[in-house]
Amino acid sequence: MKVRLAEFVPHFTGLGGLLLGHARYSLESRTAVMHQVMQKQQQEIDSWFKEKGWSYWSPLSILARLMEETGEFARLVNHLFGDKPKRSEGADQRLEDELGDILYTLACFGNSHNIDLDAALQKSIDKVNNRDSERKFKN
DSSP states (O other): OOOOGGSSTTTTTOHHHTTTTOTSSOOHHHHHHHHHHHHHHHHHHHHHHHHOOOOOOOOOHHHHHHHHHHHHHHHHHHHHHHHSSSOOOOHHHHHHHHHHHHHHHHHHHHTTTTHHHHHHHHHHHHHHHHTTOOOOOOO
């Protein structure tokens, strides 16, 4: 059971149009679609674990896995953008793969503690927006 944004949007014109503010989609509809997708993905992971008869790892094991995946992402970023970059072919796909591994691990942690990742992310976005609304950043 794979969940894709196209399943939720009639006459889908592409992820870019949906997420980047295509006139066809209001901010509210884009947010609703992303919320549905994130919930479905958490449910997909949870269903798969239940189907296999597995339980989630302990919080410390999930944290160790998250650190492992974050380290793999950090190594890749260093290889691609560090002082001594290595091969860059397929870089976007490799970055996407590593971020996907991190998100999967976070979803497992969220599921094991009944945390809605969409709600958690929205709270953080709201917190940053309120805290930094008047802050000036160096570019």
